[in-house]
Amino acid sequence: MIECQGLTKRYGEKIAVDQLSFVVRPGVVTGFLGPNGSGKSTTMRMIVGLDAPSAGDVKVNGRRYHDLAWPLREIGALLEAKAIHPGRSARSHLRMLCETNAIPLRRIDEVLDLVGLTAIANQRAGKFSLGMGQRLGIAAALLGDPAVLLLDEPVNGLDPDGIRWARNLMRGLAREGRTVFVSSHLMSEMALTADEVVIIGKGRLIAQLPVADLLAQSSQRYVRVRSPQIEQLKDVLEEHGASVAQEDDGALSVRAMDEVAIGDLAASSSITLHELSPQSASLEEAFMELTEDSIEYRGATASGTATPQSSTLAAESL
Amino acid sequence: MRFGKIAVIHLSAMLAVVGRHRHRGGPFGIIVLVIVVAVLAVLLVQRRRERSGIAESAPGAALAHVKLAMSDTNTGDFDTAGGRLAWAPMPMPPGRYGLSGLLRSEWTKLRSVRSTGWTLAITVVLGIGVSVIVTAETRAHWSTTDHQGFDPISTSLIGVFIGQFAVGVLGVLVMSSEYGTGTIRSTLAAAPRRPLVLSAKVLVFGAVALVVGEVVAFVAFFVGQALLSAPAVHASLSTPGAWRAVVGSGLYIAVLGLFSLGLATVIRHTAGAISAFVGILLVLPLVVAALPSSLQSDVRRFLPDRIGSELINGNGFGFPGAFSPWIGFLIMCGYTAALLVAGGVLMVRRDA
Numbered sequence: 001m002i003e004c005q006g007l008t009k010r011y012g013e014k015i016a017v018d019q020l021s022f023v024v025r026p027g028v029v030t031g032f033l034g035p036n037g038s039g040k041s042t043t044m045r046m047i048v049g050l051d052a053p054s055a056g057d058v059k060v061n062g063r064r065y066h067d068l069a070w071p072l073r074e075i076g077a078l079l080e081a082k083a084i085h086p087g088r089s090a091r092s093h094l095r096m097l098c099e100t101n102a103i104p105l106r107r108i109d110e111v112l113d114l115v116g117l118t119a120i121a122n123q124r125a126g127k128f129s130l131g132m133g134q135r136l137g138i139a140a141a142l143l144g145d146p147a148v149l150l151l152d153e154p155v156n157g158l159d160p161d162g163i164r165w166a167r168n169l170m171r172g173l174a175r176e177g178r179t180v181f182v183s184s185h186l187m188s189e190m191a192l193t194a195d196e197v198v199i200i201g202k203g204r205l206i207a208q209l210p211v212a213d214l215l216a217q218s219s220q221r222y223v224r225v226r227s228p229q230i231e232q233l234k235d236v237l238e239e240h241g242a243s244v245a246q247e248d249d250g251a252l253s254v255r256a257m258d259e260v261a262i263g264d265l266a267a268s269s270s271i272t273l274h275e276l277s278p279q280s281a282s283l284e285e286a287f288m289e290l291t292e293d294s295i296e297y298r299g300a301t302a303s304g305t306a307t308p309q310s311s312t313l314a315a316e317s318l
Numbered sequence: 319m320r321f322g323k324i325a326v327i328h329l330s331a332m333l334a335v336v337g338r339h340r341h342r343g344g345p346f347g348i349i350v351l352v353i354v355v356a357v358l359a360v361l362l363v364q365r366r367r368e369r370s371g372i373a374e375s376a377p378g379a380a381l382a383h384v385k386l387a388m389s390d391t392n393t394g395d396f397d398t399a400g401g402r403l404a405w406a407p408m409p410m411p412p413g414r415y416g417l418s419g420l421l422r423s424e425w426t427k428l429r430s431v432r433s434t435g436w437t438l439a440i441t442v443v444l445g446i447g448v449s450v451i452v453t454a455e456t457r458a459h460w461s462t463t464d465h466q467g468f469d470p471i472s473t474s475l476i477g478v479f480i481g482q483f484a485v486g487v488l489g490v491l492v493m494s495s496e497y498g499t500g501t502i503r504s505t506l507a508a509a510p511r512r513p514l515v516l517s518a519k520v521l522v523f524g525a526v527a528l529v530v531g532e533v534v535a536f537v538a539f540f541v542g543q544a545l546l547s548a549p550a551v552h553a554s555l556s557t558p559g560a561w562r563a564v565v566g567s568g569l570y571i572a573v574l575g576l577f578s579l580g581l582a583t584v585i586r587h588t589a590g591a592i593s594a595f596v597g598i599l600l601v602l603p604l605v606v607a608a609l610p611s612s613l614q615s616d617v618r619r620f621l622p623d624r625i626g627s628e629l630i631n632g633n634g635f636g637f638p639g640a641f642s643p644w645i646g647f648l649i650m651c652g653y654t655a656a657l658l659v660a661g662g663v664l665m666v667r668r669d670a
Contacts, residue, residue, distance in 0.1 A: 049510045050503055051669040066510045069414040077507055083500030085431055092430035093504075099423040100508040102411050140504060145408045176405035 001026055001179055002047060002148060006056030009042050009203075016042045018203040019056065024181045026147065029174045031194030031211070032183035039203035040183040041079070044152050047181075048077045060148055072101040075148040076141030081157055082133035086126025090117055090136050093125065094143060103144050111139040116165075130157030138166070148179040155189060167193045191215060223259045225252045226275035227266070236269050237262065251275065356440060415509055420518035423508075427501075428492065428522060437488040438530050441571075445481030445534035446541065452476050453542040460550045470553045471563045471632030474542020478567045478630055479623075481534050482574050485527050486595045489578035492523050493661075494588040502670055512665045516583060520658060524576050531571030539564045559632040566629035566643055570650070574622065577654040583661025599623050615639035625650050 002024040009017040017039040024030045034040050045051040047058050049065035060068065060075050068074050084093050094108045112118045115135040120128075125136065134157050141149055151170070155163045170193055174180045184190050190197055191211055199206040199214075207214070224247075227233045234252060237244050242257035254262055259278045266273050428434050453474050456463075496502040509515050539560070546552035553560050582591035599622060606617050618624050619639055625646035627637065641649060 045503075045669070048507045050506055068510070070410060071415070071510060072508050073408065073410055079503055079507075080500055083503055085427075085495055085499045085501050087431040087433060088427070088501075089430065092426060093501075096423040096426040096430070097504060097508055099426060100419050100505075101415050102419055103408075107408075145405075147407065178405070 001061055002058065002150075002181055003062075004043070004047070004056070004058045007043065007046060007053050007058055008055040009039070009046060009051060010054040016203050017046070017053075020200065020203070020205055021056075022198050022205060022208050024179055024198070025196075026179040027174060027177050028195035029170050029180045029182060029193055031190035031197040032181060032200070033187065033190055033197050034183075034185065034200040034206075036185055038200050040185075040200065041152055042203075043200070044077070044079060044150055044181075044183060047150060048075065048079070050079075070101045070144065072097060072103065072144035072146065074144070074146050075150060076144055076146040077150040077152075078134070078137035078141045078154055079150075079152050081130055081137055081153075082125070082128065084125040084128075084133065084136060087124055089122050089124055090128075090139070091121040093136065094140060097140055097143055101144055107143055107145070111142045114142065114169075115139040131159060131162055134158055134166075135162070138169070146178070149173060149181065151180070151182045153183055153185070155184070163189070221255070222279050223254045223257070223262055224275060224277045224279055225254055225262060225273060226250065227252075227271055227273050229271045232269070233266060233271050233273075236265055236271065240265060253279075356444070417514060417518060420509055420514060421522055423505075424518045424522040428526065431495075433491055433495075434488065437484045437491070438526070441481040441484040441488075441530055442534055444484065445477040445571075446538045447477065448480045449474050449477035449538035449542050450545065453545045457546055457550050465551070467633075468551060469632045470543060470546050470551050471539070471557065471560050472627075472630045474539050474546070474553075475535060475563060475567050475630040477538050478531075478535065478571060479626065481531075482571055482599070482626070483596070485531070485571050485575040486578040486599070487592060489523060489527070489575040490582040490588060490591040490595060492519060493579055493582035494586060494591050497586045498588055506670045513662045516658065516662050516665060520576060520579065523579055524572055527575035528568060528572035531575075532565070532568030534571065535564045535567035538567075553632060557632065562643060563630050563632050566647060569647065570626050570629050573647070573650050573654050574626075577622070577650070577657060580654055580657025580661050584657060584664055619646070620649065622650055622653070 004020050004022050007017055007020040008015070020039075020043060032040050032043070042051060046053050047060065047065070048071075057064065065071065065075075084090075090112065091108060094111065095105065097103070098105055098108060108121075109118070112121050115138050117132065117135055117139065120132070125133070128136065134154060138151070138154060141151065149170075154170075155166050158166055167189075170180050170182060174195070182190075182193065184193075194211050196208070196210050197214060198208045225233065230246075230250065230252065234244050234246075237252075237254055237257065240257065240261070242262070243255045245253050245255075247253055259276050263273065263276055266276075456468075456473055496505060505515060506512060539555075543552045543554065555561050555564065578591065578595045581594050582588075585591040585594060603618065603621055603623055606614060606621065609617060615638055619637070619641050624637065624640060628640050628646050629643045631643070640646070
């Protein structure tokens with residue numbers, strides 16, 4: 001459990017994080033979304049006590065970070081890839097962390113095995129690729145077997161296999177009942193990994209809501225249709241509740257009805273279709289739309305308007 | 319480029335050292351030149367490493383078998399039922415993280431990077447080697463030189479002044495490399511009480527520097543005295559001032575190492591802290607030398623290099639107006655303590 005209350009960070013005149021309040025619950029993966037520079041990393045550094053908040057506070061498992069008896073056994077953090085001395089081996093890096101929190105040294109081999117770095121455990125970390133650095137960072141976060149995990153852009157630099165692995169790992173950790181808080185600037189990745197998202201822009205909370213609701217809220221999804229019987233088609237679609245607009249090239253953009261229903265309707269009305277294409281590359285746009293105008297959407301929550309499209313949408317985005 | 323700046327400072331410092339010791343004859347200048355080049359080389363290698371750590375480095379040949387290993391274990395779904403990390407939380411030990419764990423951790427950090435071994439080896443080799451060369455050279459030219467005021471003790475310990483640079487560089491790296499590589503964030507997340515982290519570093523590195531310093535001092539002394547065969551004058555540990563000079567040399571190296579650790583805690587950058595360290599030891603004396611002579615001895619006696627000279631001097635009070643060896647040493651400890659306290663306060667106040 002992570003609780004932020006009015007968390008604020010100022011650097012001189014500039015406000016990096018502005019009165020951020022949210023709760024990250026155990027048992028689910030919570031995505032932390034925001035454009036680059038929106039204050040995600042600063043927030044995460046404040047959670048683990050590296051940066052001092054200018055105002056407000058943050059608690060991990062109900063306590064201030066500085067009051068934790070064994071910090072690594074309560075919360076594991078991956079803050080940046082390759083934050084390792086390049087001359088030190090993965091094993092030594094993990095060992096020195098174990099020793100600070102009286103973690104049994106056998107955990108080193110366990111986490112190395114878990115992230116797949118056993119074979120290169122004794123090599124100097126300077127030779128590691130970014131992806132291997134990420135894996136070592138994840139291993140370090142898991143070292144104390146903590147109930148809370150804080151991962152800043154963990155899939156950065158991972159290959160597709162690695163991304164899938166990391167996604168399954170995070171979901172598995174949440175299923176075990178842990179709190180998993182993962183930042184990303186990629187909406188599509190979060191749509192697949194997270195159950196819930198906290199969205200910030202310019203350091204302010206824009207929304208905290210289940211991913212399914214966010215996807216449903218996206219107004220950008222539509223189906224592009226072309227037909228020689230365009231007027232007839234338009235009437236039929238509108239009759240059945242779709243919202244239809246004509247585009248410059250004569251095609252129709254249809255909202256609030258998916259391509260299956262449109263195709264069925266056209267067939268039953270004996271209308272010829274020349275194109276029927278769902279336009280789905282809209283997640284990032286929806287996200288940007290949200291974050292661009294932080295005031296308007298500030299504090300907005302889910303309104304439960306889930307549509308069947310959302311799952312299709314998520315699957316298409318990768 | 320920052321490294322260029324250090325190089326310039328080193329070169330000017332080198333010239334200063336050569337100039338100061340010119341009366342000892344040609345070989346000394348060459349030795350100092352070699353040493354400074356060696357220190358520069360170590361710095362350059364260290365800097366490269368720090369860079370390569372930050373920049374994405376090309377995956378080497380090692381990657382091939384890593385990929386294999388990864389595909390064995392990690393392409394499958396994360397299997398909670400398989401139980402590799404099926405969660406029965408580890409039992410929490412009683413109490414709280416503390417100094418003993420941090421000491422172990424710092425010891426692991428210190429011995430798990432190559433620069434430690436290198437810099438300590440350079441300290442030992444140069445500290446003893448330079449002493450031996452200078453002593454042997456003195457003995458070889460014994461019949462042709464003037465021996466008024468010859469001090470066999472300080473002659474055999476002269477290498478301390480070279481060894482101090484390597485220890486100082488290591489003292490800086492112990493702290494600055496954590497900031498340079500980002501390791502500091504792992505360290506402080508694991509142990510958020512920062513003064514405790516700094517204390518652990520001071521204790522572990524201080525102990526290592528002290529052992530190395532004393533080894534250098536004792537070996538240099540005994541080898542040096544053995545080389546100073548008759549008719550040259552030689553000393554033994556029972557010679558007045560000898561015990562103090564030898565033990566004091568090791569202590570001086572240790573405290574200077576902690577002094578540079580303090581500088582790095584305040585400055586947090588390798589290049590900046592090493593420049594400051596070299597500047598204080600070598601450039602500051604030049605600046606002071608430019609002061610009116612009435613002021614010079616009043617100011618110079620406060621400089622670390624002068625305090626060090628007094629400590630290794632068997633006769634004591636080698637320079638007019640200087641502090642006695644142990645008073646000087648206490649002043650040196652005072653500087654170091656002040657720097658470390660300032661560094662600790664800044665560490666708590668600054669974001670990591």
